[in-house]
Amino acid sequence: MVLELSIVILGPDPRISSSTLRAKSTITGAATDARARSEHGGGRVRLAMKRAVRDAGLSALIALGLFVPLIGLVTENGDHGLVLRGRPIAVVAVVILVFVGRLLMLIRGSRRAPPKAAEASPAMRRAGSAVAPVLLLIALLLPFGGSRYYIDLATLVLTYIMLGWGLNVVVGLAGLLDLGYVAFYAVGAYSYALLAVNFGLGFWSCLPLAGILAAFWGVLLGFPVLRLRGDYLAIVTLAFGEIIRVVLINWVSLTHGPNGITGIPRPTLFGLAFSMDGGEGTFAGFFNVEPETIQRVIFLYYVILGLALITNWFTLRLRRTPLGRAWEALREDETACRSLGINVTNTKLTAFAIGAMFGGFAGAFFATRQAFISPESFTFIESATVLAIVVLGGLGSQLGVALAAIVMVGGLELLRSLLSWLADQMGSELFAGIANELPLYRMLVFGLALVVVMVLRPRGMVSTRSPTVLLTRSEGRA
Amino acid sequence: MLSVTGLTMRFGGLKAVDDLSFEARVGDITAVIGPNGAGKTTVFNCITGFYRPTEGDIALTHAEGARFALGRMPGHRIASRAKVARTFQNVRLFAGMTLLENLLVAQHNVLIRASGFTLLAVLGLGRYRAAEGRGLDKARHWLDRIGLIDRANDLAGALPYGAQRRLEIARAMCIDPVLLCLDEPAAGLNPRETEALNALLRTIRADGCSLLLIEHDMGVVMRISDHIVVLDHGKKIADGTPAEVRADPAVIAAYLGEGDEDEDAV
Numbered sequence: 001m002v003l004e005l006s007i008v009i010l011g012p013d014p015r016i017s018s019s020t021l022r023a024k025s026t027i028t029g030a031a032t033d034a035r036a037r038s039e040h041g042g043g044r045v046r047l048a049m050k051r052a053v054r055d056a057g058l059s060a061l062i063a064l065g066l067f068v069p070l071i072g073l074v075t076e077n078g079d080h081g082l083v084l085r086g087r088p089i090a091v092v093a094v095v096i097l098v099f100v101g102r103l104l105m106l107i108r109g110s111r112r113a114p115p116k117a118a119e120a121s122p123a124m125r126r127a128g129s130a131v132a133p134v135l136l137l138i139a140l141l142l143p144f145g146g147s148r149y150y151i152d153l154a155t156l157v158l159t160y161i162m163l164g165w166g167l168n169v170v171v172g173l174a175g176l177l178d179l180g181y182v183a184f185y186a187v188g189a190y191s192y193a194l195l196a197v198n199f200g201l202g203f204w205s206c207l208p209l210a211g212i213l214a215a216f217w218g219v220l221l222g223f224p225v226l227r228l229r230g231d232y233l234a235i236v237t238l239a240f241g242e243i244i245r246v247v248l249i250n251w252v253s254l255t256h257g258p259n260g261i262t263g264i265p266r267p268t269l270f271g272l273a274f275s276m277d278g279g280e281g282t283f284a285g286f287f288n289v290e291p292e293t294i295q296r297v298i299f300l301y302y303v304i305l306g307l308a309l310i311t312n313w314f315t316l317r318l319r320r321t322p323l324g325r326a327w328e329a330l331r332e333d334e335t336a337c338r339s340l341g342i343n344v345t346n347t348k349l350t351a352f353a354i355g356a357m358f359g360g361f362a363g364a365f366f367a368t369r370q371a372f373i374s375p376e377s378f379t380f381i382e383s384a385t386v387l388a389i390v391v392l393g394g395l396g397s398q399l400g401v402a403l404a405a406i407v408m409v410g411g412l413e414l415l416r417s418l419l420s421w422l423a424d425q426m427g428s429e430l431f432a433g434i435a436n437e438l439p440l441y442r443m444l445v446f447g448l449a450l451v452v453v454m455v456l457r458p459r460g461m462v463s464t465r466s467p468t469v470l471l472t473r474s475e476g477r478a
Numbered sequence: 479m480l481s482v483t484g485l486t487m488r489f490g491g492l493k494a495v496d497d498l499s500f501e502a503r504v505g506d507i508t509a510v511i512g513p514n515g516a517g518k519t520t521v522f523n524c525i526t527g528f529y530r531p532t533e534g535d536i537a538l539t540h541a542e543g544a545r546f547a548l549g550r551m552p553g554h555r556i557a558s559r560a561k562v563a564r565t566f567q568n569v570r571l572f573a574g575m576t577l578l579e580n581l582l583v584a585q586h587n588v589l590i591r592a593s594g595f596t597l598l599a600v601l602g603l604g605r606y607r608a609a610e611g612r613g614l615d616k617a618r619h620w621l622d623r624i625g626l627i628d629r630a631n632d633l634a635g636a637l638p639y640g641a642q643r644r645l646e647i648a649r650a651m652c653i654d655p656v657l658l659c660l661d662e663p664a665a666g667l668n669p670r671e672t673e674a675l676n677a678l679l680r681t682i683r684a685d686g687c688s689l690l691l692i693e694h695d696m697g698v699v700m701r702i703s704d705h706i707v708v709l710d711h712g713k714k715i716a717d718g719t720p721a722e723v724r725a726d727p728a729v730i731a732a733y734l735g736e737g738d739e740d741e742d743a744v
Contacts, residue, residue: 314600317599317600318600320599321593321599321600322582322583322585322586322589322590322593322599323590323593323599325575325579325582325583325586326583326586326590328572328574328575328579329572329575329579329580329583329586331574332571332572332573332574332575333570333571333572333573335528335566335570336566336570336571336572337583338527338528338553338554338557339526339528339553339557339563339564339566339570339650340557340563340583340584340586340649340650340653341554341555341556341557341558341559341586341587341653342554342583342586342587343554343558344554465574467575467576467578467579467631468579469576469578469579469582469614470576470578470630470631471578471614471617471618471621471627471630471631
């Protein structure tokens with residue numbers, strides 16, 4: 001995460017760092033354009049070219065600095081341990097790519113008017129409204145067509161979608177920047193794991209408990225910190241996320257520390273277990289089929305799909321209640337909310353608690369799917385990923401979050417399998433190499449995706465907000 | 479009904495308001511005027527709970543006898559219990575929400591109680607639907623009154639400035655206040671909009687809501703106020719009807735400098 005943030009900050013053109021800066025640079029850009037126009041035509045073009053080349057050179061320099069350690073150096077197993085090998089050609093290729101790309105971008109940009117705020121055309125709108133049902137249909141039918149690999153991947157994506165939707169309540173609706181969301185995910189996971197292992201409780205009875213405990217921790221954290229605003233809140237939540245992880249590592253007598261908790265029971269289908277013996281009281285035994293692992297995988301997939309859909313339904317309903325409207329109003333203007341008699345602290349706390357509750361549900365599911373959890377699964381990078389999904393998707397947009405999760409979590413995996421398939425088909429070493437190394441560049445691709453989306457659509461992939469209530473024409477006249 | 483006694487507000491070494499006492503009577507339009515930096519907005523912020531007064535009492539008595547010590551109540555209670563609404567010097571709307579949503583947010587406390595603290599509303603049960611219907615009716619009524627009913631589903635931030643001012647007043651009225659505090663409602667309005675504002679304020683008073691306003695536009699103040707309090711350097715220098723205040727030498731001195739006798743300029 002630090003890496004892509006640094007890319008955003010270091011970019012030579014302030015346009016990519018934030019929309020306010022963008023406005024400023026457009027103004028100064030316009031001023032320079034006006035000055036340039038008053039000069040002779042030829043001189044103007046030369047001046048613009050010179051500026052573009054200088055800018056592109058700077059970009060190339062930054063790329064050089066970044067990619068020498070990232071791409072230029074590879075460790076390999078040599079005779080006496082690891083050997084460092086250089087890859088100068090790869091670095092040069094990437095730097096040239098950045099230079100040319102930046103140059104083209106600037107030249108194209110200078111010819112075009114600055115892009116207007118993304119307005120969805122009617123055709124796009126119509127296409128957009130079809131996306132959600134199509135996605136839902138694919139999600140429902142996936143286990144019938146997909147292999148185990150894809151079902152596993154989709155389960156992972158759905159876990160992130162659920163986390164994204166949960167965090168969307170806090171960040172997207174209530175506008176509270178929470179960098180420690182993973183803490184509630186961890187609370188949910190450990191709640192279930194500990195209750196199940198120590199007291200022998202099942203998944204379905206623990207699921208609400210995990211949600212309630214996570215919500216409880218949300219309130220406990222929220223109470224002292226919600227008087228903070230903006231950046232300060234972000235820092236405190238970040239610290240809280242780390243505290244939970246450190247406690248999980250060090251409270252060995254309860255959590256087994258870094259060794260984690262093993263043997264977490266799997267969920268059952270109305271009491272039918274998915275065990276391999278196929279005996280009485282198991283899924284296979286009851287339905288008289290051969291016991292197979294895939295049955296459990298598919299069941300887990302439908303469990304998370306159901307949980308995610310409940311989260312979505314609940315959030316969409318919440319948005320249309322007075323509480324949901326108060327959250328959005330709080331995001332818009334806290335002072336005005338207070339002047340209207342809204343208890344700001346309580347309203348923020350409910351947002352925190354409900355967001356945390358969904359995180360807790362997702363955590364309990366994570367624990368039961370993995371059957372093993374350790375503090376390693378709840379690092380800051382998880383918070384950052386979920387937050388990136390919410391921001392990329394578009395704050396407050398349910399569909400945007402789902403799309404962003406598919407792209408960010410599933411996209412890279414799909415790209416990798418596509419590349420290795422291509423490599424197999426064509427016998428190409430290059431594709432095979434890229435496919436093998438692709439996971440290493442995960443963070444780089446994340447950063448790139450963030451930058452691209454922030455440049456093209458600063459408010460996220462889906463940035464339209466639909467009103468929670470409409471006054472119809474006839475009502476208006478009455 | 480609103481009585482301020484001995485109100486003092488200190489910011490470090492600065493005394494923004496110094497031992498101020500005045501009363502605003504039921505059904506009156508009371509104006510607080512004074513040169514820039516006289517402490518008008520500070521008084522407002524004390525009354526509406528945004529500042530806690532250093533000293534002094536602010537007491538509000540409802541028509542049915544309930545008494546509220548505004549200086550010692552949490553900010554949000556002043557709006558929800560004591561029914562004091564306010565607008566802001568620089569308009570504070572929920573710009574990314576529609577006009578209708580703005581007016582529904584203002585009815586938050588009524589609606590959230592009816593929604594069974596959200597649970598009933600999420601499940602679509604019971605009396606929430608009826609309550610929401612009443613909320614929509616009230617919003618519609620106010621949109622009609624401020625002439626923005628046709629733009630009910632537009633974003634509040636997209637309105638022209640004058641309309642935003644009117645919407646902010648309508649939003650404040652949606653909490654059913656007994657006292658409406660307006661911080662420079664006519665700032666930035668053209669003469670026609672100012673006239674419409676005066677008419678709106680008069681109808682609000684006619685409905686039984688008392689008004690307290692800070693205003694720089696003397697035309698507005700003199701035409702609609704029943705009672706004027708003049709502040710200078712945090713102290714009250716005059717208090718009375720528009721005619722009395724207009725003739726007061728201390729007021730003229732404060733506005734125009736010592737020794738100047740030109741009354742018409744006030």
